[in-house]
Amino acid sequence: MSIEPAKFKIIARDAGSQARTSLLDTPHGQVHTPVFCPVGTTGTVKGILPDRLVELGCSLILANTYHLLLRPGIDVIEKIGGLHKLMAWNGPILTDSGGYQVFSLSPLTKITDASLEFASHVDGQKIRLDPAIATRIQNRLGSDIAMCLDHCPQYPCDSGQLSEAVERTILWAAECKNAHDNPSQMLFGIVQGGTDPALRKRCAEKIIEIDFDGYAIGGLGLGEGHTNMIGTLAATTPLLPVGKPRYLMGVGTPADIIAAVRLGIDIFDCVLPTRNGRNAYAFTKEGPLRLRNTAYTTDTAPIEAGCDCCCCKNFSRAAIRHYFNVGEMLGPILLSIHNIRFYQRLMTEIRSLIAENRFASWADKQMPIYYSLYNSSEGLSKKD
Amino acid sequence: MSIEPAKFKIIARDAGSQARTSLLDTPHGQVHTPVFCPVGTTGTVKGILPDRLVELGCSLILANTYHLLLRPGIDVIEKIGGLHKLMAWNGPILTDSGGYQVFSLSPLTKITDASLEFASHVDGQKIRLDPAIATRIQNRLGSDIAMCLDHCPQYPCDSGQLSEAVERTILWAAECKNAHDNPSQMLFGIVQGGTDPALRKRCAEKIIEIDFDGYAIGGLGLGEGHTNMIGTLAATTPLLPVGKPRYLMGVGTPADIIAAVRLGIDIFDCVLPTRNGRNAYAFTKEGPLRLRNTAYTTDTAPIEAGCDCCCCKNFSRAAIRHYFNVGEMLGPILLSIHNIRFYQRLMTEIRSLIAENRFASWADKQMPIYYSLYNSSEGLSKKD
Numbered sequence: 158m159s160i161e162p163a164k165f166k167i168i169a170r171d172a173g174s175q176a177r178t179s180l181l182d183t184p185h186g187q188v189h190t191p192v193f194c195p196v197g198t199t200g201t202v203k204g205i206l207p208d209r210l211v212e213l214g215c216s217l218i219l220a221n222t223y224h225l226l227l228r229p230g231i232d233v234i235e236k237i238g239g240l241h242k243l244m245a246w247n248g249p250i251l252t253d254s255g256g257y258q259v260f261s262l263s264p265l266t267k268i269t270d271a272s273l274e275f276a277s278h279v280d281g282q283k284i285r286l287d288p289a290i291a292t293r294i295q296n297r298l299g300s301d302i303a304m305c306l307d308h309c310p311q312y313p314c315d316s317g318q319l320s321e322a323v324e325r326t327i328l329w330a331a332e333c334k335n336a337h338d339n340p341s342q343m344l345f346g347i348v349q350g351g352t353d354p355a356l357r358k359r360c361a362e363k364i365i366e367i368d369f370d371g372y373a374i375g376g377l378g379l380g381e382g383h384t385n386m387i388g389t390l391a392a393t394t395p396l397l398p399v400g401k402p403r404y405l406m407g408v409g410t411p412a413d414i415i416a417a418v419r420l421g422i423d424i425f426d427c428v429l430p431t432r433n434g435r436n437a438y439a440f441t442k443e444g445p446l447r448l449r450n451t452a453y454t455t456d457t458a459p460i461e462a463g464c465d466c467c468c469c470k471n472f473s474r475a476a477i478r479h480y481f482n483v484g485e486m487l488g489p490i491l492l493s494i495h496n497i498r499f500y501q502r503l504m505t506e507i508r509s510l511i512a513e514n515r516f517a518s519w520a521d522k523q524m525p526i527y528y529s530l531y532n533s534s535e536g537l538s539k540k541d
Numbered sequence: 542m543s544i545e546p547a548k549f550k551i552i553a554r555d556a557g558s559q560a561r562t563s564l565l566d567t568p569h570g571q572v573h574t575p576v577f578c579p580v581g582t583t584g585t586v587k588g589i590l591p592d593r594l595v596e597l598g599c600s601l602i603l604a605n606t607y608h609l610l611l612r613p614g615i616d617v618i619e620k621i622g623g624l625h626k627l628m629a630w631n632g633p634i635l636t637d638s639g640g641y642q643v644f645s646l647s648p649l650t651k652i653t654d655a656s657l658e659f660a661s662h663v664d665g666q667k668i669r670l671d672p673a674i675a676t677r678i679q680n681r682l683g684s685d686i687a688m689c690l691d692h693c694p695q696y697p698c699d700s701g702q703l704s705e706a707v708e709r710t711i712l713w714a715a716e717c718k719n720a721h722d723n724p725s726q727m728l729f730g731i732v733q734g735g736t737d738p739a740l741r742k743r744c745a746e747k748i749i750e751i752d753f754d755g756y757a758i759g760g761l762g763l764g765e766g767h768t769n770m771i772g773t774l775a776a777t778t779p780l781l782p783v784g785k786p787r788y789l790m791g792v793g794t795p796a797d798i799i800a801a802v803r804l805g806i807d808i809f810d811c812v813l814p815t816r817n818g819r820n821a822y823a824f825t826k827e828g829p830l831r832l833r834n835t836a837y838t839t840d841t842a843p844i845e846a847g848c849d850c851c852c853c854k855n856f857s858r859a860a861i862r863h864y865f866n867v868g869e870m871l872g873p874i875l876l877s878i879h880n881i882r883f884y885q886r887l888m889t890e891i892r893s894l895i896a897e898n899r900f901a902s903w904a905d906k907q908m909p910i911y912y913s914l915y916n917s918s919e920g921l922s923k924k925d
Contacts, residue, residue: 471629
């Protein structure tokens with residue numbers, strides 16, 4: 158295995174937009190962008206074995222440092238040979254810093270410029286994270302891409318809080334960069350600033366000054382809505398270096414992704430396909446299906462006509478409805494499989510369209526369709 | 542697809558025992574016996590997709606008529622094209638009659654020579670089964686092997702109850718035979734009689750007189766213990782026609798299976814590998830592992846050295862212990878996969894040994910080893 162850091166090479170650019178395809182070369186393999194990462198919260202994409210993830214077209218998986226820190230713990234993961242060994246996933250892994258989950262799962266958080274202190278949501282144990290610790294943890298996990306510890310405030314928050322979060326994110330980014338000590342791992346900086354273009358600009362400039370292997374846009378997809386998200390992206394993405402990968406964290410619906418690719422985003426992660434799949438919600442090009450509905454009791458059609466996943470090729474809606482109805486694991490498993498494949502098919506289509514210079518006109522037509530199908534949809538939850 | 546009924550052909554006999562290998566030809570494919578069927582209670586082997594079952598070496602799957610009758614219901618299954626379609630399993634399926642689950646899951650059962658009446662354990666709905674109904678249900682499910690409705694009393698029970706159950710089983714078998722109306726489906730008769738050799742003899746003779754495509758031995762593995770089970774089998778199996786398949790229902794541990802193969806049994810089903818897998822219990826040649834144990838926290842070994850399943854080839858004990866510890870589906874899934882493969886490897890080994898005329902001497906050595914590893918083991922539950 159190479160200890161060379163990942164390399165990023167732009168392959169094609171779309172003439173009608175900022176969209177691009179690229180090859181991201183990591184110690185665990187190549188990633189074609191734009192890419193969607195399923196979320197492997199505690200060291201597994203829930204219910205899906207790694208060989209199936211490969212079959213579904215997944216190339217990059219996200220794992221949550223917060224969850225892994227609590228259980229099984231970093232010492233354990235290091236002892237057994239790292240995160241790839243734990244997950245039995247030999248492809249590229251991206252880890253977050255843990256900060257986001259601290260904010261969203263641990264109400265007892267105490268935050269200062271020095272550190273985050275929180276109580277484990279599992280057993281109440283007091284834990285302290287700071288930029289150096291969060292970075293060193295990811296160094297030890299051995300992920301291919303590590304993220305800086307940032308301060309992601311809730312949405313909405315007042316401008317004072319937002320500004321404080323931006324300054325702390327900048328401060329911490331420098332400390333993460335200093336602490337980073339794994340030559341085969343990329344480290345990405347994160348731009349915060351809510352929906353405030355001025356704060357985004359300040360944060361982007363300062364983070365870029367520190368110089369990272371890639372840049373993420375955090376603090377979106379938190380309830381600000383598609384229009385605010387895209388407006389913020391339109392103001393922020395042009396500030397980022399063209400030659401480095403760009404990652405929109407925790408986003409999103411198909412329309413969100415199409416709009417963000419258009420603005421030059423390369424990497425996405427989101428719990429939507431898996432979380433919703435476990436809750437009997439299926440993504441299709443015709444719109445969502447809710448498989449607990451009795452309407453599907455004797456429906457012999459696949460979840461989505463033409464889908465090549467092992468769920469659609471073999472199982473009827475009736476069977477999946479039955480599995481959810483009786484509480485069989487196969488219901489959540491099959492819809493997670495289909496939804497991940499739906500997202501991967503979308504990304505494959507997007508990459509082809511960019512390569513063929515046809516992305517912008519396709520996006521003009523498809524974005525509003527997907528928007529009306531999914532961005533107004535109930536039942537979309539981002540918690541995994 | 543052929544509408545020929547299944548055909549049974551003995552391929553090899555072991556010189557030192559009654560063990561034999563055979564080829565059972567069904568409308569959905571061939572089954573090499575001795576065979577172990579995993580249990581697909583409600584139309585799925587819990588958590589495992591059909592392609593994985595094939596990869597694990599499964600050729601015949603059992604589904605429970607009782608559960609399917611309650612949900613999704615026989616009308617639904619028929620409307621969507623039968624049980625194979627529901628399960629997305631194109632191989633052979635064996636269905637039970639539903640009787641056993643009525644006795645074990647429905648305390649409100651009223652039983653007469655005419656019928657079984659019970660309240661659904663799901664919603665309390667009153668349901669009536671009789672031999673003709675149970676047979677017609679299986680005809681409509683379209684399984685490859687259907688079972689007669691029998692009366693399986695609890696163990697222990699008094700001799701009057703046991704005798705009554707035998708007489709009712711004989712009476713019902715004739716009615717099942719009369720009602721059976723699916724030319725592409727085998728129908729097996731069932732011999733009851735507890736551990737009483739005289740009752741077993743009477744039941745076997747009467748059931749054979751009716752003439753079935755195969756014969757099952759029911760009412761064992763209910764707590765009578767290995768010695769009583771094998772004693773009963775030794776008295777009963779020689780009464781069954783040599784040229785028809787023999788099925789020992791709901792059994793058992795590796796030692797039970799080896800001993801029963803020795804006495805000429807061809808087909809087995811049991812929830813042990815899946816049920817125990819879901820409860821963090823792994824079968825290995827060295828004895829059981831209980832994966833919740835902290836001893837495995839940093840154990841990088843596979844569940845069983847040398848096992849070729851996708852669990853053992855990829856995942857460490859540490860990872861599986863972690864998945865059980867955090868409640869990830871992958872824990873139950875991976876151990877179900879390994880345990881099914883463990884059973885299938887055992888059956889493959891048994892078939893090879895019989896073919897090579899080396900089974901009896903191997904069984905002499907292995908049976909006591911497996912007996913001490915598993916028949917005294919706690920944590921083995923037969924409920925699925």
